Amino acid sequence: MSEDEITEERQRLARTAMDLMERRGEEISRAQLATELGIARTRVEQIFPDMDDLRDAVTAEWFAPKLILMDEVMASDLPPRRKMYEFFARRFVLMQDEFRADPATFRLYVEMGEDYLEHSQSYVDLADHYLCELIAEAQADGYFPDLEINDALSLINQAVACYLIPYLIATLGDRLTEDKLGSIVDTLFAGLSGKDGGARGIDRLKLAGN
Amino acid sequence: MSEDEITEERQRLARTAMDLMERRGEEISRAQLATELGIARTRVEQIFPDMDDLRDAVTAEWFAPKLILMDEVMASDLPPRRKMYEFFARRFVLMQDEFRADPATFRLYVEMGEDYLEHSQSYVDLADHYLCELIAEAQADGYFPDLEINDALSLINQAVACYLIPYLIATLGDRLTEDKLGSIVDTLFAGLSGKDGGARGIDRLKLAGN
Numbered sequence: 001m002s003e004d005e006i007t008e009e010r011q012r013l014a015r016t017a018m019d020l021m022e023r024r025g026e027e028i029s030r031a032q033l034a035t036e037l038g039i040a041r042t043r044v045e046q047i048f049p050d051m052d053d054l055r056d057a058v059t060a061e062w063f064a065p066k067l068i069l070m071d072e073v074m075a076s077d078l079p080p081r082r083k084m085y086e087f088f089a090r091r092f093v094l095m096q097d098e099f100r101a102d103p104a105t106f107r108l109y110v111e112m113g114e115d116y117l118e119h120s121q122s123y124v125d126l127a128d129h130y131l132c133e134l135i136a137e138a139q140a141d142g143y144f145p146d147l148e149i150n151d152a153l154s155l156i157n158q159a160v161a162c163y164l165i166p167y168l169i170a171t172l173g174d175r176l177t178e179d180k181l182g183s184i185v186d187t188l189f190a191g192l193s194g195k196d197g198g199a200r201g202i203d204r205l206k207l208a209g210n
Numbered sequence: 211m212s213e214d215e216i217t218e219e220r221q222r223l224a225r226t227a228m229d230l231m232e233r234r235g236e237e238i239s240r241a242q243l244a245t246e247l248g249i250a251r252t253r254v255e256q257i258f259p260d261m262d263d264l265r266d267a268v269t270a271e272w273f274a275p276k277l278i279l280m281d282e283v284m285a286s287d288l289p290p291r292r293k294m295y296e297f298f299a300r301r302f303v304l305m306q307d308e309f310r311a312d313p314a315t316f317r318l319y320v321e322m323g324e325d326y327l328e329h330s331q332s333y334v335d336l337a338d339h340y341l342c343e344l345i346a347e348a349q350a351d352g353y354f355p356d357l358e359i360n361d362a363l364s365l366i367n368q369a370v371a372c373y374l375i376p377y378l379i380a381t382l383g384d385r386l387t388e389d390k391l392g393s394i395v396d397t398l399f400a401g402l403s404g405k406d407g408g409a410r411g412i413d414r415l416k417l418a419g420n
Contacts (some may be wrong), residue, residue: 078411085409114381154385155393158372167377171324175364182410183365183402189409191401192393199295199399200392201288 009047013037014057021058022105027112030054052119055112059119062109066091067123074130080138084156085185087134089178092163099170110166128153138189146194155192160184219257223247224267231268232315237322240264262329265322269329272319276301277333284340290348294366295395297344299388302373309380320376338363348399356404365402370394 001009017033030048034041048054069090073083099106113120135152138144144152162168163181211219227243240258244251258264279300283293309316323330345362348354354362372378373391 081407081409082411085411089410151393155390155397158382158386158390159369159394159397161378162368162371165378167381168371168375171377172368176368178410180365180368182406183361184369185409186405186407187365187369187398187401187403189401190403190407191397191399193397193400195396196392197291197396197400199291199395200299200388201292201295 006047010057011061013044013047014054014061017054017058018061021108022102025104025108027108052116055116055119058112059116059123063120063123065094067126069094070127070130074133080134080141080143081185081189084131084134084138084189085182087130088160088163088185089181092169092176092181093178095166095169096176099166099173103170106166107170110170113166128157131156143189144192144194147192148194151194152192156188159188159192216257220267221271223254223257224264224271227264227268228271231318232312235314235318237318262326265326265329268322269326269333273330273333275304277336279304280337280340284343290344290351290353291395291399294341294344294348294399295392297340298370298373298395299391302379302386302391303388305376305379306386309376309383313380316376317380320380323376338367341366353399354402354404357402358404361404362402366398369398369402 013033016037017028020028020033020036028036030044030051031041033054034044037044048057070087073086073090076083076086078086095106132149132153135144135149135156139147139149139152147155157164160181162172162176163184169176223243226247227238230238230243230246238246240254240261241251243264244254247254258267280297283296283300286293286296288296305316342359342363345354345359345366349357349359349362357365367374370391372382372386373394379386
């Protein structure tokens with residue numbers, strides 16, 4: 001098989017594995033995948049030499065549509081605030097749709113993602129890389145003053161975590177809306193800076209009344 | 211037994227149940243609790259007529275120290291920004307300490323909390339009630355303009371979710387710090403309002419480049 005054929009076969013088998021997992025509600029092995037396809041186990045093992053290769057392929061299929069959305073936003077010529085909102089919102093809307101269409105399957109992928117964090121690390125890293133670009137564009141326009149890019153990255157990721165982390169999309173349900181995400185992004189552009197606004201005060205964790 | 215004696219006995223049994231769960235790494239039944247204590251199962255069933263009563267008592271014990279922290283902050287005469295920060299930070303620091311001291315037990319309580327959400331609802335409602343008070347105090351000082359209290363409540367809870375939700379405290383680990391929480395609270399006080407800042411734009415989820 002050529003490289004392209006192997007890639008195509010990997011994707012085809014990964015999608016079949018996902019169909020099967022969605023029907024069964026649990027992760028499946030390479031042996032189960034071979035049985036489902038009615039092919040020899042050795043053929044599946046040729047494509048996925050070990051279980052981690054199958055997990056990698058499934059993770060790639062799960063992230064693929066989110067990657068397309070991120071790439072589209074990054075290629076657009078929107079101003080920084082609109083661009084950052086779309087960067088989060090488009091993936092949020094897709095994940096919320098996925099959750100609503102099939103909550104059990106969505107939760108299965110959340111659990112698998114927790115068990116095999118290393119498989120999704122490269123996607124998280126890419127999203128962080130893109131977000132750093134967006135922050136730099138915003139800072140060029142005067143937003144997020146006096147903040148190192150990495151500090152801004154961490155604070156922004158935390159402030160919009162409800163709209164990024166699949167577990168929270170499943171847990172918080174209808175309390176998450178595009179309007180609220182828009183308000184949080186607007187709040188960040190209006191208020192996020194490296195200046196100490198005084199929330200922590202001087203006496204850390206000591207109350208004035210005590 | 212008097213009311214006070216029953217309350218005391220409930221607390222004592224709940225704490226014993228928690229010790230046992232921490233050692234075993236799983237939820238325990240009333241029968242297991244009776245065996246651990248070397249007393250008759252009927253005696254345990256007198257205190258906890260069904261399993262839900264034991265869960266309620268364990269939940270109450272888990273929340274008790276967090277309630278004390280909330281009450282202390284609410285009774286203080288700090289200005290709104292400092293008060294809101296302490297309202298979140300003191301519970302966050304306690305939960306992060308609990309997680310670091312025994313990650314497996316902390317995760318066990320996270321899982322139990324997910325399975326029996328209704329048991330913690332009254333604590334969540336009380337925290338929301340207190341936060342509404344803090345928001346009203348802040349609005350009296352001119353913060354969070356043009357926002358209904360309930361909208362401000364939801365947006366603030368979402369923006370600091372990483373520091374409130376036990377699952378995230380376990381998942382995000384050292385990426386959560388009091389400094390970052392302080393920055394997020396400062397950002398909310400500087401930037402959160404009911405005005406549309408333009409993040410969502412006019413063409414919802416349509417990109418200018420498409």
